[in-house]
Amino acid sequence: MPSTAIVWIRRDLRLTDNPALNVALRYHDQIVIAYIFNDREEAPWEMGAASRWWLHHGLVSFAEDLKAHGGALVIRQGESLKTLIDLYNETRADAVYWNRLYEPAVIKRDKFIKRELGKNGIVAKSFNGALLYEPWDIEKEGGGPYKIYTPFSRRYFQLPLPGIEHGKPASLTFVKPSPAHLIPEQLNLLPEKNWHNEFGNHWQPGEAGANEKLKQFLDEVVLRYTTDRDIPATLGVSRLSPHLHFGEISPRQVWHAVQLYASFRQREDDVKPYLKQLIWRDFAHHLLYHFPCTSHKPFREQFVDFQWRQNEAFFQAWCEGKTGIPLIDAGMRELWRTGWMHNRIRMLVASFLTKNGLVHWLEGAKWFWDALVDASLANNTMGWQWTAGCGVDAAPYFRIFSPVRQGGRFDQQGLYIKKWVPEIANLPEKYIHQPWAAPASVLSSINFVAGKSYPLPIVDLSSSRKLALERYQALKSSGQ
DNA sequence: CCTGGAGTTGTCCTA
């Protein structure tokens, strides 16, 4: 009687460097590869709309890859534990394997499932397929989790980075016939509204798309990363985030590819800033694991009582990219149209919402959660708390970005604005980041009507900055 | 246990 393993796929939609899959292939004669959809088990952070779009196409792609290997992706919908037990009984399997995830609700569920499977005499093992090091692998000198990024990253460069232990399997032997299953379309993951129409122009979900992005990054970008990463109108970053989030490529693969590429050219120093971004990703997971409340509560306790403003109109304008501040609107529209936003602009729009608007960072975090194809609870939480100043390793309160100054520094010619806010593309460069400052004669010469061609600024940048400084300063003195 | 250096991403003003 052949030995059978169930590989429970979650956010590890890949064949290469997939530890759970590899172990299943090594120790068993045949496998079932299953994906179980039940996002209620991830509450209160059920997948957002953009993530669902990605997942749909990621599943389609992964299912095709399996088909090419003579098998099927066994998609089911329902309670995860019950579905696994059903599959176990149907296929007379010997074991269930999966790669670990790190969101508090998912950890809780997976621990429960492992315990219940064990009670039923089912072998259940999990592996690290998503991080360079897992949150419990890394400790401070004196013990305990890190709270500051720099020492955390220094530790990484002292440690031996785990090698790619699992290449691409030469062949897969599937249980035949495949257990009954759904096709991705039956999960109804695609949104009803057609806002996502353009996503496909920017993204190719799936393992092949991930490798394509990595190749492009190595060929065209990585050696210029240190400078170009701050220019939002340039392809200066890897754009691997959604692929990493859904596990279509592993951070180990990326790390090694980048390092190997650089070492041949003796350019190790030039790629270090990029490698540090991969470490940031681990750091975010480290923080969420050790401080699980941070996804909904400020890490710094003073902030519990902070008087955020209920400002529906402001928030709405921010979401829609109609604040009248070009760089903010460009970012929010890039997000809406592509499901992604350049990281520098993420900081900028987050600073604008929480500081110039004094709107609660969670409001912004939730919008990002719904709109980003790379929405990751760890990264999103860390980023928002950092910007709002209430996080573990947060920005000092007086660090308030100015969209005008940032435009001058990182989008001097206004290329990013021209791309995403075309209605002001005719403005002279001098005013493209601040249309309100342009003289009437300049505006009329291009038939620009302030407030009609483009919104008037929803706040005065300078006075709202001042107000935020006062509020944050007051918080500091009252919080001690 | 003590100590001292350090901490992703900024802006504004002054000299």
Next chain:
DNA sequence: TTAGGACAACTCCAG
């Protein structure tokens, strides 16, 4: 035009 200091103080972390 550009470089440097103020904006704060606190906690983290390694030696």
